[in-house]
Amino acid sequence: MSLGPVLAHIDANRDGFVRRLIEYVRHPSISAQNIGIQEVSKLLVGMLKGLDLAAEVIPTHGHPMVFARWDGAPGKPTVLLYGHYDVQPPEPLEKWTSPPFEPTIRDGRIYARGVGDNKGQHFAQLMAIESHLAVHGRLPCNVVMLLEGEEEIGSPHCAEFVRANRDLLKADLVITADGPMHPSGVPIISFGVRGVAKFELRARTAKRDAHSGNFGNILPNAIWKLVHLLGTMKDATGTITIDGLHDNIVPPTDLDRAAVARLPLDLPALQEELGFTELDAPQDRGFYERLMFHPTLTINGFHGGYGGPGPKTVLPAEATVKCDIRLVEGQTPDDVLAKVAAHVRKHAPDVTFIPGGGMLPSRVPLDMPFAAKLREAVAVGQGAEPLIYPSLGGSLPDYVFTKILGTPAVQIPYANADEANHAPNENLTLDCFHKGIRTGAALLAHLGDGAT
Amino acid sequence: MSLGPVLAHIDANRDGFVRRLIEYVRHPSISAQNIGIQEVSKLLVGMLKGLDLAAEVIPTHGHPMVFARWDGAPGKPTVLLYGHYDVQPPEPLEKWTSPPFEPTIRDGRIYARGVGDNKGQHFAQLMAIESHLAVHGRLPCNVVMLLEGEEEIGSPHCAEFVRANRDLLKADLVITADGPMHPSGVPIISFGVRGVAKFELRARTAKRDAHSGNFGNILPNAIWKLVHLLGTMKDATGTITIDGLHDNIVPPTDLDRAAVARLPLDLPALQEELGFTELDAPQDRGFYERLMFHPTLTINGFHGGYGGPGPKTVLPAEATVKCDIRLVEGQTPDDVLAKVAAHVRKHAPDVTFIPGGGMLPSRVPLDMPFAAKLREAVAVGQGAEPLIYPSLGGSLPDYVFTKILGTPAVQIPYANADEANHAPNENLTLDCFHKGIRTGAALLAHLGDGAT
Numbered sequence: 032m033s034l035g036p037v038l039a040h041i042d043a044n045r046d047g048f049v050r051r052l053i054e055y056v057r058h059p060s061i062s063a064q065n066i067g068i069q070e071v072s073k074l075l076v077g078m079l080k081g082l083d084l085a086a087e088v089i090p091t092h093g094h095p096m097v098f099a100r101w102d103g104a105p106g107k108p109t110v111l112l113y114g115h116y117d118v119q120p121p122e123p124l125e126k127w128t129s130p131p132f133e134p135t136i137r138d139g140r141i142y143a144r145g146v147g148d149n150k151g152q153h154f155a156q157l158m159a160i161e162s163h164l165a166v167h168g169r170l171p172c173n174v175v176m177l178l179e180g181e182e183e184i185g186s187p188h189c190a191e192f193v194r195a196n197r198d199l200l201k202a203d204l205v206i207t208a209d210g211p212m213h214p215s216g217v218p219i220i221s222f223g224v225r226g227v228a229k230f231e232l233r234a235r236t237a238k239r240d241a242h243s244g245n246f247g248n249i250l251p252n253a254i255w256k257l258v259h260l261l262g263t264m265k266d267a268t269g270t271i272t273i274d275g276l277h278d279n280i281v282p283p284t285d286l287d288r289a290a291v292a293r294l295p296l297d298l299p300a301l302q303e304e305l306g307f308t309e310l311d312a313p314q315d316r317g318f319y320e321r322l323m324f325h326p327t328l329t330i331n332g333f334h335g336g337y338g339g340p341g342p343k344t345v346l347p348a349e350a351t352v353k354c355d356i357r358l359v360e361g362q363t364p365d366d367v368l369a370k371v372a373a374h375v376r377k378h379a380p381d382v383t384f385i386p387g388g389g390m391l392p393s394r395v396p397l398d399m400p401f402a403a404k405l406r407e408a409v410a411v412g413q414g415a416e417p418l419i420y421p422s423l424g425g426s427l428p429d430y431v432f433t434k435i436l437g438t439p440a441v442q443i444p445y446a447n448a449d450e451a452n453h454a455p456n457e458n459l460t461l462d463c464f465h466k467g468i469r470t471g472a473a474l475l476a477h478l479g480d481g482a483t
Numbered sequence: 484m485s486l487g488p489v490l491a492h493i494d495a496n497r498d499g500f501v502r503r504l505i506e507y508v509r510h511p512s513i514s515a516q517n518i519g520i521q522e523v524s525k526l527l528v529g530m531l532k533g534l535d536l537a538a539e540v541i542p543t544h545g546h547p548m549v550f551a552r553w554d555g556a557p558g559k560p561t562v563l564l565y566g567h568y569d570v571q572p573p574e575p576l577e578k579w580t581s582p583p584f585e586p587t588i589r590d591g592r593i594y595a596r597g598v599g600d601n602k603g604q605h606f607a608q609l610m611a612i613e614s615h616l617a618v619h620g621r622l623p624c625n626v627v628m629l630l631e632g633e634e635e636i637g638s639p640h641c642a643e644f645v646r647a648n649r650d651l652l653k654a655d656l657v658i659t660a661d662g663p664m665h666p667s668g669v670p671i672i673s674f675g676v677r678g679v680a681k682f683e684l685r686a687r688t689a690k691r692d693a694h695s696g697n698f699g700n701i702l703p704n705a706i707w708k709l710v711h712l713l714g715t716m717k718d719a720t721g722t723i724t725i726d727g728l729h730d731n732i733v734p735p736t737d738l739d740r741a742a743v744a745r746l747p748l749d750l751p752a753l754q755e756e757l758g759f760t761e762l763d764a765p766q767d768r769g770f771y772e773r774l775m776f777h778p779t780l781t782i783n784g785f786h787g788g789y790g791g792p793g794p795k796t797v798l799p800a801e802a803t804v805k806c807d808i809r810l811v812e813g814q815t816p817d818d819v820l821a822k823v824a825a826h827v828r829k830h831a832p833d834v835t836f837i838p839g840g841g842m843l844p845s846r847v848p849l850d851m852p853f854a855a856k857l858r859e860a861v862a863v864g865q866g867a868e869p870l871i872y873p874s875l876g877g878s879l880p881d882y883v884f885t886k887i888l889g890t891p892a893v894q895i896p897y898a899n900a901d902e903a904n905h906a907p908n909e910n911l912t913l914d915c916f917h918k919g920i921r922t923g924a925a926l927l928a929h930l931g932d933g934a935t
Contacts, residue, residue, distance in 0.1 A: 185794075225696060229794040238758030242905070244677060244877030247779035247809050249770065251763045254782040255717065262714040265707065306690030308833075311703045318701065327699035330706040331797050336784030337805060342637075342681040342839050344807045345783050353789060355796045357699050381760075387794050425696030453694065 032163075032171050034411070034476040040162045041468050048158050048468060049141070049461060053134040056143040056150050062117035062184045068094045071116050072180060079176065082161050086176075089196075091188040094180030098199065101160070101174045107479050108401075109173035111202035111438070114153030114209065115182030118145030119453045126455035140447075140458040147450030151459040152208040152467060153178055155445055159471025171479025175202055179428075185388045186428040193431040204401050205432040205440035206474060208467065210423065214448040215295065218413040218470070220405055221442040223323070223394030223422035224429050226358030228367045229387030232257055232375065237348040240336070246346050253350040254335045260379040261352065264371075265328045269312030273374045276326065281361035283324050286397045287421035291319045294418055322424035326367075327357040355387075357426065364389020391430035394422055395439040401478065408477035409443060412470025417443075445470065484615075484623045486863070486928040492614045493920050500610050500920060501593070501913060505586040508595040508602050514569035514636045520546045523568050524632060531628065534613050538628075541648075543640040546632030550651065553612070553626045560853075560930050561625035563654035563890070566605030566661065567634030570597030571905045578907035592899075592910040599902030603911040604660040604919060605630055607897055611923025623931025627654050631880075637840045638880040645883040656853050657884040657892035658926060660919065662875065666900040667747065670865040670922070672857055673894040675775070675846030675874035676881050678810030680819045681839030684709055684827065689800040692788070698798050705802040706787045712831040713804065716823075717780045721764030725826045728778065733813035735776050738849045739873040743771045746870055774876035778819075779809040807839075809878065816841020843882035846874055847891040853930065860929035861895060864922025869895075897922065 041048075055078075060071035072088045072095050079086035079099040086099035097116060102109070121131035121144045129135035131144035141151070156176070163170050177200065179189055193200060212218050234253040241250050265271050283291070296318050302308065310318070316325060335350025337343035356367055368386045375384040397419060409417040423442060432440040445467030446452070447460045493500075507530075512523035524540045524547050531538035531551040538551035549568060554561070573583035573596045581587035583596035593603070608628070615622050629652065631641055645652060664670050686705040693702050717723050735743070748770050754760065762770070768777060787802025789795035808819055820838045827836040849871060861869040875894060884892040897919030898904070899912045 227696070227796065229796070231794075236759055238756075241757065242877060243779065243781040243783065243807050244679070244809055244875070245774075246757075247781050247807075247876060248763055248773035248777055249876075250757060250759055251761065252782055254785045255713075258710050258713045258782070258785075259719045261707075261710045262719070267711045267714070304690075305693065305698075305702060307688055307702055309703065311700055316700075321700035322697075325700055327695065329695040329699050329796070329798050330704060330710070330788065331695065331795055332788030332790045332799065333706045333710075333785050333802065334788075334790035335786075336782065338784045338786035338803070342683075342805060342807065343783055344679065344681070344781070346781050347784065350785065351790070353794060355695050355699075355794065357696055423696070424699060424701075425694060 032167050032476065032479065034473060036166045037162050037472045037476070038469055040166050041158070041472060045465050049464065052146070052151055052154050052464060053141060055154055056134050056146045057132060059132050060117050060145070060180070061120050062094055062181050063120050068117065068180050072097050075116055075178060078157060082157065082164060084176070091192050093188040096180065096192055097178040099176040101170055103169055104171065104173050104479065107172040108203040109175060109201065110475070110478050111175040111177060111200060111205045111432070112153070112156050113177050113205055113207045114156065115149045115179040116153070117180045117183050118148065118150070119183050123455060128456055139462065140460045141464070142456055142458045144457055146459045147446040147457055148452035149182070149209045151464050152445045155464060155467035156208060156471045158468045159475060162468065162472055163475060171476045174475070175200060182428070186390065187388065189428045190431050190435060193435050197436060200436060202438055204478070205429070205438055207427060207429065207440065207442050208445045208471070209427060210425065210442060210444040211446045211448040211450050212444050213418055214297070214300070217415050218409050218417040219420055219444055220409060220417045221420035221423045222397055222399070223360065224392060224427045224442065225422060225424055226362060226364060226390045226392035226430065227355055227426040228358060228364035228389040229355045230368060230371055231385040231387065232260065232352040232354070233349070233383040233385065235349045240348050241346045243344040243346045250346055253347050256379060256382060257333070257335070257350050257352050260375065260382055261330065263378045264374065271326065271328045273370055275370045276367060279361040279366070280359055283421060284396070290397055290419045290421055291317065291323065294319050323420070323422035324359055326359055326362060329355050331355055357424065358392045360392050360394040363391055390426050390428060391434055393429035393433045393440060395433060395441065397421060399439050404477040405441060405443070405474065408473040409470055412473035413466050443470065443474070484619050484928065484931065486925060488618045489614050489924045489928070490921055492618050493610070493924060497917050501916065504598070504603055504606050504916060505593060507606055508586050508598045509584055511584050512569050512597070512632070513572050514546055514633050515572050520569065520632050524549050527568055527630060530609060534609065534616060536628070543644050545640040548632065548644055549630040551628040553622055555621055556623065556625050556931065559624040560655040561627060561653065562927070562930050563627040563629060563652060563657045563884070564605070564608050565629050565657055565659045566608065567601045567631040569632045569635050570600065570602070571635050575907060580908055591914065592912045593916070594908055594910045596909055599898040599909055599911045600904035601634070601661050603916055604897045607916060607919030608660060608923045610920045611927060614920065614924055615927060623928045626927070627652060634880070638842065639840065641880045642883050642887060645887050649888060652888060654890050656930070657881070657890055659879060659881065659892065659894050660897045660923070661879060662877065662894060662896040663898045663900040663902050664896050665870055666749070666752070669867050670861050670869040671872055671896055672861060672869045673872035673875045674849055674851070675812065676844060676879045676894065677874060677876055678814060678816060678842045678844035678882065679878040680808045680810060680816035680841040682806055682820060682823055683837040683839065684712065684804040684806070685801070685835040685837065687801045692800050693798045695796040695798045702798055705799050708831060708834060709785070709787070709802050709804050712827065712834055713782065715830045716826065723778065723780050725822055727822045728819060731813040731818070732811055735873060736848070742849055742871045742873055743769065743775065746771050746872070775872070775874035776811055778811055778814060781807050783807055809876065810844045812844050812846040815843055842878050842880055843886055845881035845885045845892060847885060847893065849873060851891050856929040857893060857895070857926065860925040861922055864925035865918050895922065895926070
């Protein structure tokens with residue numbers, strides 16, 4: 032089966048695909064606010080059935096999964112295409128140039144909530160499938176499509192669903208098209224993701240706030256309590272000092288290190304874009320090593336006491352800190368949260384530790400089967416050799432495939448680096464969308480060829 | 484001049500004085516919101532002229548001073564009675580049982596904004612003056628009355644006013660009736676106040692917040708920056724570790740220590756009331772020593788990053804901390820703020836230090852002239868021997884008298900300990916108000932006798 036005519040079909044239908052994407056992203060599907068989830072899951076099943084795939088909405092204990100299958104290529108590999116049809120809340124609305132659910136094309140980009148994360152990317156996969164079927168009447172390999180409705184709220188039921196549907200999800204490889212390409216526009220194949228573990232710390236030192244003059248030095252201060260506790264968790268050199276947190280970390284392989292050494296970096300451009308002068312402490316590690324091979328301890332928010340204009344001489348009785356820890360291969364949310372809990376019990380037993388959600392990390396070997404075919408396909412689809420990432424810095428629920436099903440999983444992002452996902456004015460360039468469809472088609476073709 | 488008939492007059496007119504106080508506190512005079520200031524300053528001048536005092540409104544670069552004088556006792560001491568006619572904002576309104584400017588009597592208390600802090604207390608002085616004049620046609624000593632309109636916003640123009648009006652304010656002693664008595668109901672004479680110095684710390688580590696996965700370990704975190712800076716300012720043992728901050732502190736005298744040793748303390752009751760288990764660190768100092776002889780470093784507020792419900796995996800680019808330092812005798816706001824600034828420059832040069840307002844501390848010797856007469860007068864007026872405080876924990880602008888004019892200044896509070904000043908349901912018991920008028924009358928009488 033030849034890829035050429037399929038790519039030609041994709042090029043010929045470029046504008047029509049854009050129009051259909053715009054129709055799709057017009058529908059809100061905000062998981063955190065439970066808006067439009069049912070409608071969009073049904074809409075997707077309709078689209079998938081329209082392509083002649085067996086498709087259905089499968090309920091979970093949360094928002095439903097959209098599942099589809101094409102298995103007309105016996106003997107060929109099966110690829111599971113994972114994506115998510117839910118989107119982030121669009122707020123703050125006033126910061127959008129055009130309304131988030133009225134998709135608008137400006138300067139070669141479609142602006143709409145979800146157009147990059149993740150609707151435009153899995154819709155590109157759909158159009159790739161459609162194009163193969165239109166040209167050849169069949170696909171080069173077997174396809175399973177799994178589109179989640181809760182990715183933006185941490186995939187709370189994804190693992191449970193995968194455990195309960197092992198047979199349904201049997202595949203040789205999982206590909207997720209999500210996230211951005213490299214800022215230079217070069218494509219990426221990532222063989223892993225960091226995990227994440229979230230928690231809150233709450234201090235309450237008295238029944239009520241008090242006057243800092245009448246009670247200063249008498250009443251303990253909830254903010255100082257958390258400041259000193261946090262100081263025991265990560266020191267001023269940037270070293271995380273929670274006992275046992277680094278236990279079990281799987282170090283990068285020689286292949287991983289070699290891949291990282293080849294990655295380009297334009298640090299001055301990033302510093303200019305984000306307006307920072309110095310990389311975060313500690314300084315004894317490379318840029319990509321920081322993102323791929325080291326856990327973080329990020330304070331997401333710290334709130335206590337007076338925050339209005341001017342001074343207020345108050346002694347605050349309560350304060351809250353929210354944190355997340357990005358996990359690297361070998362760490363688990365359960366173990367890490369247990370270690371944080373033990374640390375808090377030891378250093379500030381009167382502070383309340385509230386564990387939040389978590390997600391395991393995932394990493395597959397860079398020399399896995401299909402690795403070479405993936406590189407070739409991406410090079411054809413995107414017109415540029417992909418960068419090989421041992422891991423992304425962010426978290427996606429790949430572990431459900433790698434750790435629960437034992438299926439290798441990779442990320443092949445289609446979006447532009449400035450897609451502004453999770454932010455106002457989310458966008459996808461028309462070029463990225465088009466190349467995404469071509470890449471999707473090339474991936475199916477190369478994976479199919481690989482097994483002949 | 485006999486005090487007995489004056490006290491009898493006060494007792495006989497008890498209900499009438501309450502009615503007149505209610506009429507007074509009905510008028511809002513909220514300095515922070517510039518509400519009612521002009522009206523109430525004029526109302527006061529009218530009242531004072533009605534007592535046959537020479538009274539006037541004197542403009543400042545902020546809200547005006549109300550000034551009055553009675554100098555018909557040549558050869559007798561002159562006492563300056565300081566108070567303030569401005570009140571705190573009444574918000575949150577929904578927490579008031581009766582509206583803040585519709586004074587209401589319930590269970591032996593008048594509830595109204597400002598009734599305790601400070602209108603009820605300086606109005607008691609006025610009624611004491613009126614009663615002396617009604618009975619004897621003259622006062623036992625000379626009186627200067629100074630009522631400020633900016634105390635609740637930190638007395639920003641008080642020092643300037645005092646410097647420019649040294650002759651007008653010439654006196655032998657300053658008495659301020661403000662703040663609460665001891666929780667046991669026993670009266671207090673305080674010979675000092677702590678000062679205060681306020682500042683903000685602002686960290687900005689990037690142009691915008693970022694994704695904690697894509698940028699964790701890359702971008703510095705503004706909250707961590709402030710947490711680590713704060714950790715260098717006060718350690719986990721509670722010791723303030725800002726270089727030079729304790730320089731110049733004047734240690735308590737033997738008299739101060741002896742006075743503190745005599746002060747009663749019901750720590751379990753306070754712990755029960757405020758819901759705390761352990762005094763703030765460090766533990767190597769007594770309860771009153773903490774409030775009178777040691778500076779504080781209170782974090783008034785810490786705000787940065789996400790504070791809404793649930794988690795948000797954000798890496799915050801900005802955070803703000805507000806602090807105040809209560810100063811003890813020998814410290815000055817200028818010197819202390821300079822030392823904090825130097826500390827910040829040394830430990831976190833990229834954090835912005837913003838000095839706020841300040842106020843010098845004040846302390847006069849416990850064996851000052853008039854000390855014995857003040858004790859006798861308070862004992863007569865209140866019917867109980869006063870406790871002798873070397874200092875209050877809070878701050879009042881006494882330094883303008885002690886340090887600019889060289890006039891000794893003391894605090895003699897008339898309000899109940901649960902007056903809820905600065906809070907909803909501010910109140911003054913009818914008993915405290917009545918005893919305040921009696922005490923005001925006794926003070927004038929004893930000071931007058933003392934100079935004969």
